[in-house]
Amino acid sequence: MALSEPAAAAATFERRVLRSAGEHHYLRVWLELPDGGARPSAAQFKQLVVSALRELHGEVGAALPVDVLTYEEKTLSAILRVVSSGLVKLWSALTLLGFYQNRRCAFRVLQVKPCGDWIGQQ
Amino acid sequence: MAGFADLNLPQGSDKKSLQALLETAAHLGYSAVALNHVIDFKEKKQEIVKPVSPSELFPSLPVVQGTSKRIKVLTRLTLVISDPSHCNLLRSTSPNIRLYDIIAVFPKTEKLFHIACTTLDVDLVCINVTEKLPFYFRRPPVNMAIDRGIYFELLYTPAIKDSTMRRYTISNAISLMQICKGKNIVISSAAERPLELRGPYDVANLGLLFGLSEGEAKAAVSTNCRATMLHGETRKSACGIVYTVKKPRKVEEEETLPACKKAKTQA
Amino acid sequence: MVRFKNRYVLCEVVSEDPQCRQCIEDRAVGLAVRDAIGRVHGDFGLACCSISFTVKYLNAYTGTVLLRCRKDSYRLLCSALPFVRQLESRNQRYPCFLNTLHVGGTIRTCQKFLIEYNRRQLLLLLQSCTNEEERRCVQKSLLRCSLTEEQCLSGNEDDDDDGTETD
Amino acid sequence: MSLPPLQRLRQAPRHLLVCEKGHARHARSRHAAHVRDHAYNCRVSFLIPECGLLPEVLKSTIADVGEYYLVRNLPVHELVAHDFIDAFVKKGSCYALTYKTKIDQDNTAALLPNGNLILSVDKDTYEELGLQGRPSKYSGKKVMRYIITIDLTDSGFHPDSKKHNRVLWALKENKPLEFDFLLAWYHTGAEGSTLVSYFSKNQIETLKPKITFSTLRDLQCPLLESNELYGKPEESCSTEELFEWLGAVLNQVSLDNKSSSFLSTYCCPQPNTIVEKAFLCTITGFIIPEKIIQLLEQLCCYFGEPKLACWLTLTVHGFADSPVSWRENEHGFHKGGENLYNFVIFRNLDYWLQMAVGTNDDCPP
Numbered sequence: 067m068a069l070s071e072p073a074a075a076a077a078t079f080e081r082r083v084l085r086s087a088g089e090h091h092y093l094r095v096w097l098e099l100p101d102g103g104a105r106p107s108a109a110q111f112k113q114l115v116v117s118a119l120r121e122l123h124g125e126v127g128a129a130l131p132v133d134v135l136t137y138e139e140k141t142l143s144a145i146l147r148v149v150s151s152g153l154v155k156l157w158s159a160l161t162l163l164g165f166y167q168n169r170r171c172a173f174r175v176l177q178v179k180p181c182g183d184w185i186g187q188q
Numbered sequence: 189m190a191g192f193a194d195l196n197l198p199q200g201s202d203k204k205s206l207q208a209l210l211e212t213a214a215h216l217g218y219s220a221v222a223l224n225h226v227i228d229f230k231e232k233k234q235e236i237v238k239p240v241s242p243s244e245l246f247p248s249l250p251v252v253q254g255t256s257k258r259i260k261v262l263t264r265l266t267l268v269i270s271d272p273s274h275c276n277l278l279r280s281t282s283p284n285i286r287l288y289d290i291i292a293v294f295p296k297t298e299k300l301f302h303i304a305c306t307t308l309d310v311d312l313v314c315i316n317v318t319e320k321l322p323f324y325f326r327r328p329p330v331n332m333a334i335d336r337g338i339y340f341e342l343l344y345t346p347a348i349k350d351s352t353m354r355r356y357t358i359s360n361a362i363s364l365m366q367i368c369k370g371k372n373i374v375i376s377s378a379a380e381r382p383l384e385l386r387g388p389y390d391v392a393n394l395g396l397l398f399g400l401s402e403g404e405a406k407a408a409v410s411t412n413c414r415a416t417m418l419h420g421e422t423r424k425s426a427c428g429i430v431y432t433v434k435k436p437r438k439v440e441e442e443e444t445l446p447a448c449k450k451a452k453t454q455a
Numbered sequence: 456m457v458r459f460k461n462r463y464v465l466c467e468v469v470s471e472d473p474q475c476r477q478c479i480e481d482r483a484v485g486l487a488v489r490d491a492i493g494r495v496h497g498d499f500g501l502a503c504c505s506i507s508f509t510v511k512y513l514n515a516y517t518g519t520v521l522l523r524c525r526k527d528s529y530r531l532l533c534s535a536l537p538f539v540r541q542l543e544s545r546n547q548r549y550p551c552f553l554n555t556l557h558v559g560g561t562i563r564t565c566q567k568f569l570i571e572y573n574r575r576q577l578l579l580l581l582q583s584c585t586n587e588e589e590r591r592c593v594q595k596s597l598l599r600c601s602l603t604e605e606q607c608l609s610g611n612e613d614d615d616d617d618g619t620e621t622d
Numbered sequence: 623m624s625l626p627p628l629q630r631l632r633q634a635p636r637h638l639l640v641c642e643k644g645h646a647r648h649a650r651s652r653h654a655a656h657v658r659d660h661a662y663n664c665r666v667s668f669l670i671p672e673c674g675l676l677p678e679v680l681k682s683t684i685a686d687v688g689e690y691y692l693v694r695n696l697p698v699h700e701l702v703a704h705d706f707i708d709a710f711v712k713k714g715s716c717y718a719l720t721y722k723t724k725i726d727q728d729n730t731a732a733l734l735p736n737g738n739l740i741l742s743v744d745k746d747t748y749e750e751l752g753l754q755g756r757p758s759k760y761s762g763k764k765v766m767r768y769i770i771t772i773d774l775t776d777s778g779f780h781p782d783s784k785k786h787n788r789v790l791w792a793l794k795e796n797k798p799l800e801f802d803f804l805l806a807w808y809h810t811g812a813e814g815s816t817l818v819s820y821f822s823k824n825q826i827e828t829l830k831p832k833i834t835f836s837t838l839r840d841l842q843c844p845l846l847e848s849n850e851l852y853g854k855p856e857e858s859c860s861t862e863e864l865f866e867w868l869g870a871v872l873n874q875v876s877l878d879n880k881s882s883s884f885l886s887t888y889c890c891p892q893p894n895t896i897v898e899k900a901f902l903c904t905i906t907g908f909i910i911p912e913k914i915i916q917l918l919e920q921l922c923c924y925f926g927e928p929k930l931a932c933w934l935t936l937t938v939h940g941f942a943d944s945p946v947s948w949r950e951n952e953h954g955f956h957k958g959g960e961n962l963y964n965f966v967i968f969r970n971l972d973y974w975l976q977m978a979v980g981t982n983d984d985c986p987p
């Protein structure tokens with residue numbers, strides 16, 4: 067590769083501004099369960115998220131594309147990805163979820179970011 | 189903006205569970221909570237007791253997460269009124285009532301809702317979220333309440349517990365929003381267990397479901413709570429009342445003085 | 456005075472089973488629609504739609520139903536209507552579906568539309584008539600089908616012109 | 623703003639992403655200025671594909687990121703004292719930011735290297751303080767937050783001046799404000815007194831940035847073309863795709879899911895190649911822009927020798943609760959408080975710069 071040909075390549079400065087461009091939003095969540103009892107597996111966790119959506123927003127909500135990007139069974143923490151137009155729906159569904167297998171539970175949303183890269187700071 | 193607050197933690201009798209609630213609230217980032225003592229006049233004769241002193245109950249308060257401050261604990265009295273005679277208690281200057289930081293009423297009928305909004309000296313009006321609204325909200329009393337700096341309280345815990353109550357919560361909230369246009373709303377929990385509490389940003393997001401805008405929803409867990417506390421303080425310490433009256437009186441004097449002079453010269 | 460904008464959704468019950476007509480009554484239709492909203496849009500959708508939701512008018516004979524809801528939530532209602540699968544009353548179930556005919560801001564526009572719609576239906580019927588007796592009968596009804604008579608919805612007193620409700 | 627509730631449900635919080643393309647050696651390139659203007663940085667991470675071992679130069683640059691200090695219960699008036707201004711603010715770049723304060727709830731203060739002290743205070747404090755400020759842009763119709771800017775290096779701000787005395791009186795007697803501060807000082811030239819000795823009577827702690835290294839094996843990397851910010855189908859990926867991929871890598875998200883998979887359908891943007899190993903380094907702490915510029919410079923020099931990698935990235939996160947993002951642009955916290963930028967440096971020293979801010983923010987410069 068030629069390394070000393072900057073002048074030609076440098077000429078094109080370009081700038082673009084994107085407003086709310088990201089297609090997805092990312093949530094870092096943590097499921098709080100009372101001590102003891104079964105912990106959901108990754109599939110059960112996703113099932114729980116989808117059922118929360120179905121309860122509050124019906125089949126339309128359950129059809130929202132939600133990805134469980136990471137899930138750690140030990141700590142019950144996960145990173146979810148959802149299309150931006152479904153963020154409020156997903157978030158509210160998680161907030162209003164009160165039970166997992168007839169036991170009380172609570173979703174704690176730790177971070178909400180418009181891009182995956184932004185999650186996990188501080 | 190002010191810190192986040194949850195103005196409704198049921199006081200209950202169990203100190204240990206209350207401690208757990210406080211710790212969870214602090215952990216979730218609430219910087220102030222109010223312990224709620226509910227008096228329902230339907231159930232026999234109930235005395236208004238002195239509020240518990242938070243400092244006695246909890247020698248050391250938990251630290252709010254992400255800050256170095258301790259959580260602030262207030263006392264609150266909620267009167268469930270189902271008959272106009274119950275209001276008399278509020279009008280009479282009961283010494284114990286004055287001791288509470290926040291006073292709320294839960295009117296059961298339209299007439300009582302009207303009274304609560306227009307004449308009662310309270311800080312909060314609770315909105316029924318567990319059953320179908322027994323009456324329609326009307327604009328005059330709601331506007332009057334907004335002018336008087338009274339806030340409307342919506343609870344979210346019933347919506348977590350049960351699907352039917354969730355529907356009533358949302359539909360009653362939206363009905364209210366159509367009248368009050370998102371102004372003067374406070375969202376609080378009434379959580380009996382730590383797992384029923386939700387974080388302030390989650391609750392603010394829930395506000396969108398209730399028909400609030402993003403700014404209004406965030407205000408419902410922060411600035412509006414602060415305003416309620418200040419309203420309570422003003423009521424408690426009477427000096428606030430002098431303060432608010434001060435300005436209009438000045439204007440009045442300026443206007444009336446020349447009129448008096450005129451009258452004198454004419455006579 | 457506060458005005459709340461409403462939307463009126465006119466639809467017809469389509470069923471293969473002629474017995475289904477027995478089921479077309481306020482309660483059964485209301486329940487079926489609520490059930491569909493609950494399935495499609497969940498508790499939130501149901502909560503939104505239930506504000507001022509009623510079955511405003513119903514004609515069991517022609518299978519026409521007029522539903523009312525708040526303007527804000529009519530999209531939720533309309534999108535759930537195709538998911539009504541059956542009507543149920545007195546322990547009888549009949550499979551059927553709802554065909555949305557018209558969405559209007561006032562009862563009057565729905566009424567106008569319904570009369571026009573019925574006229575067209577009668578014309579179709581006229582073409583398929585086989586004997587003279589039938590033909591005369593349909594023609595007679597066709598002539599009666601005009602807005603002045605307001606056959607279909609007369610007697611519906613809260614027929615507010617601007618489709619609003621006063622408070 | 624009076625949207626029906628149903629439409630509100632579909633709206634996600636606003637955010638802005640600015641993408642720039644330029645050349646690192648171009649005379650008028652503003653990339654270093656952008657780094658310099660972003661004063662408060664809490665995390666810096668860089669990713670070099672096709673790199674197993676870090677060159678010594680880079681290692682020493684990382685080691686040199688420098689210490690920062692945490693002073694507990696520091697009254698704000700100490701920052702406007704002339705001893706402090708003469709010893710630190712006027713000699714070099716002094717950075718200070720309140721620690722563990724929430725920009726959307728509490729009072730917050732920040733000292734910028736240009737000598738501007740910024741106080742972001744709520745309505746009550748503002749009224750008690752008696753200093754002139756302006757309402758915050760993002761506090762709605764009822765103003766609940768005010769921003770006060772004091773220029774410490776202003777010629778009119780000498781000791782005994784009316785202005786100085788007023789500020790001192792307000793912060794010392796009228797409404798004493800006290801915070802835990804993160805401090806850092808960058809100076810060239812003669813050694814003067816140090817922050818540690820200056821604040822020895824206060825509780826001062828010296829903190830070191832936390833540095834972690836990791837080597838990622840068999841990583842799917844998107845193909846990038848320095849001229850194509852938007853990407854070209856089948857040929858290269860766009861900036862947004864890269865941004866998303868980077869997030870996935872930093873969070874150890876699996877990249878090879880199938881579109882039919884139940885758990886997650888995320889996969890690496892197309893086209894991509896598998897890189898045998900990639901080097902990831904993350905530095906967390908209170909990192910001053912001068913050090914980031916040094917690091918950026920060294921990363922550019924990385925391509926001085928022929929390398930397998932076509933590009934590398936440098937991501938810098940700002941403090942979510944800082945009162946400013948770039949320069950003195952107001953920064954707020956709505957739901958995420960994000961303010962960050964990301965460099966992609968190509969082999970020919972072309973760069974992409976992505977600057978992103980969240981809801982309550984001005985557009986990046």
